[in-house]
Amino acid sequence: MTDHFDFGSFMDLDNQAALRKNCISLFSALAQCPQDVSHVDMYKSALINDPLVDSLEGLHSTVTAIDLNDETSIIKSMSLLNLVVPSLNDAEDDRLVQSQRIVAPALDERVRLAKTKNDLLTIAQLLQWIDQSAEASQRLHQLTDLLDQDAAIFEKVLSALTSADRAAAMGSLLATLLENHHVGFIAGDRRELLLGRGVEEWLANLVTNDALSDISDQDLLSKTLCTMQFDEEVLDEHPDFMDHLMASCIILTSTGKTDNSSFLFLLLVLDEALFDTLRKINDTVQEVRN
Amino acid sequence: MAGNIEIIYSGQVLFDFGNKIDKCFILQRGVVRIRSREGELLSSIAPNTMFGFTELLAGNSVRETRAVCESAGSVVSFSSEILQDKLAEFDAQRKQLLEQLAAQIIQQTS
Structure with missing residues (x-):
């Protein structure tokens, strides 16, 4: 990790576009269900070797720490990629649209197989990637917070995730659960x-x-x-x-x-x-x- | 020491009068405007532009301007020490030239 910010290289839009492309490729590979280990390794390596990665705090260490057996490392990387990609030059915007198309069926598969809180947190990252909006993702994060108090919420969340309008279904579920929460009776x-x-x-x-x-x-x-x-x-x-x-x-x-x-x-x-x-x-x- | 991507919100004040100059920025998305104490618009920052460093180049340690985000977006922020380290590599003559240029810019916009 360098101890400086290379603003000269960073402000070169071609460099930003290259970094963006590497970030998108890695996210797409991580999102797949199941993941192709060789694809993840290839895109992870490409990103780690990107000359701009050292200029962004935490990106190098977070990507280096990706371990497909460690869900937390994947969620953390996805979260950072969700932050980095929209902030970079988007001359090659088609690449993101292409990735969103690839990730959409993987999202459905992940919802179908979801069994744990980490599965839901991964799905939240995929939602943000596909929508390029934090709304649905934030709702899912709020719902997973409520899981700590009542594990029975899990099935309701999955049901909301399979409905035609996920964001609306999660919003409705969240409103109901928060209403009960405000009434204040303990659960879980x-x-x-x-x-x-x-x-x-x-x-x-x-x-x-x-x-x-x-x-x-x-x-x-x-x-x-x-x-x-x-x-x-x-x-x-x-x-x-x-x-x-x-x-x-x-x-x-x-x-x-x-x-x-x-x-x-x-x-x-x-x-x-x-x-x-x-x-x-x-x-x-x-x-x-x- | 490296850059941090920060999400910015409409109405957010990135730096204000009297703040210590500890960070400089590159605007990635959104609109940021720099204003004087009198409220006069000094500059509108376009994407992929570095800002918040001119006063530092002129040798100031605190802000005489206010930067307000006019729309949501993102910036990359980095410690002003990075810029100062770069400046330290300049010879005295080039450094003096930069300081004079910065002083002129500040004078013209104040």
């Missing part, structure tokens, strides 16, 4: 974690993302979980009851009991000693166990 791994600890499903479904926002998975797994019935009359005799409750626990959710005269709290106990003083006042505390 954290809900499973509470169910696994023995929280009844109807109660786990009332726990909000906001309530869990400051709690680590480790605390959620290891700290005492309790339910407590709470009647406001207790405040007559113990006006600081709620203060102590808030100081000793995180209230994961609260809901009215059927008799409407009291509340049911789901609590994660952080300070056992302080909470014990509350147990002595309120004998409805029940530890949640599976």
Whole structure:
């Protein structure tokens, strides 16, 4: 890697066109499903040896690191090529159009075979390449972010990707999922974690993302979980009851009991000693166990 | 030290009055206009043009101009040290000539 920017060579439009051609060829080869190893190696080598590559931060090292067994290295390279190509001289624009035609069936095949989050992230790069717009790609990235909270979204995303208007279908799916997310009820791994600890499903479904926002998975797994019935009359005799409750626990959710005269709290106990003083006042505390 | 491709957005200020001159640019796509403190248009940058270096050549360390992106596009940015290193290779006479030219350009546009 050189330690300077060769602006003389870079501003020569012929050099930019050559670099662009090498970038397009490599992206096309990487996008294929399955990839032809010899094609990838050939275009990778051509790009690494391009005299302008050293002038662009990170391009040389990212392309050099491409390993067809390492999906992350491919996604990272595609992402950089998606950034570099539109910024270079486009005298040979036909070459990009040609590449987009080649990549389109590979995209369909990748959607058909997609099984992992990395598969979706690769598809997002192909979408950006074909559309030369970040819109569909960004939507897919947002959807893959939501996968971390609910793996069940995966099939819905695939379904959106196979629809005639992918961008619209993903936008619609994203709007629905974000609406549910804003309502704030937990889903996915954290809900499973509470169910696994023995929280009844109807109660786990009332726990909000906001309530869990400051709690680590480790605390959620290891700290005492309790339910407590709470009647406001207790405040007559113990006006600081709620203060102590808030100081000793995180209230994961609260809901009215059927008799409407009291509340049911789901609590994660952080300070056992302080909470014990509350147990002595309120004998409805029940530890949640599976 | 090498160039970075940066996406630029309409309305983005690439550099402003008083900013340290730490980067120079090559406009790849889009439109960038350079304005004086009074708002006067000093230059419109065309694609594949280097800009943001004239004040550096004149020996300034902070900006006296503002560069605003008038449309979305991209630039390649590179550290002004690269340019200074190149200048250091010039002999005193050529360096003086460049500084005078830069000073004249600044004077004409201010």
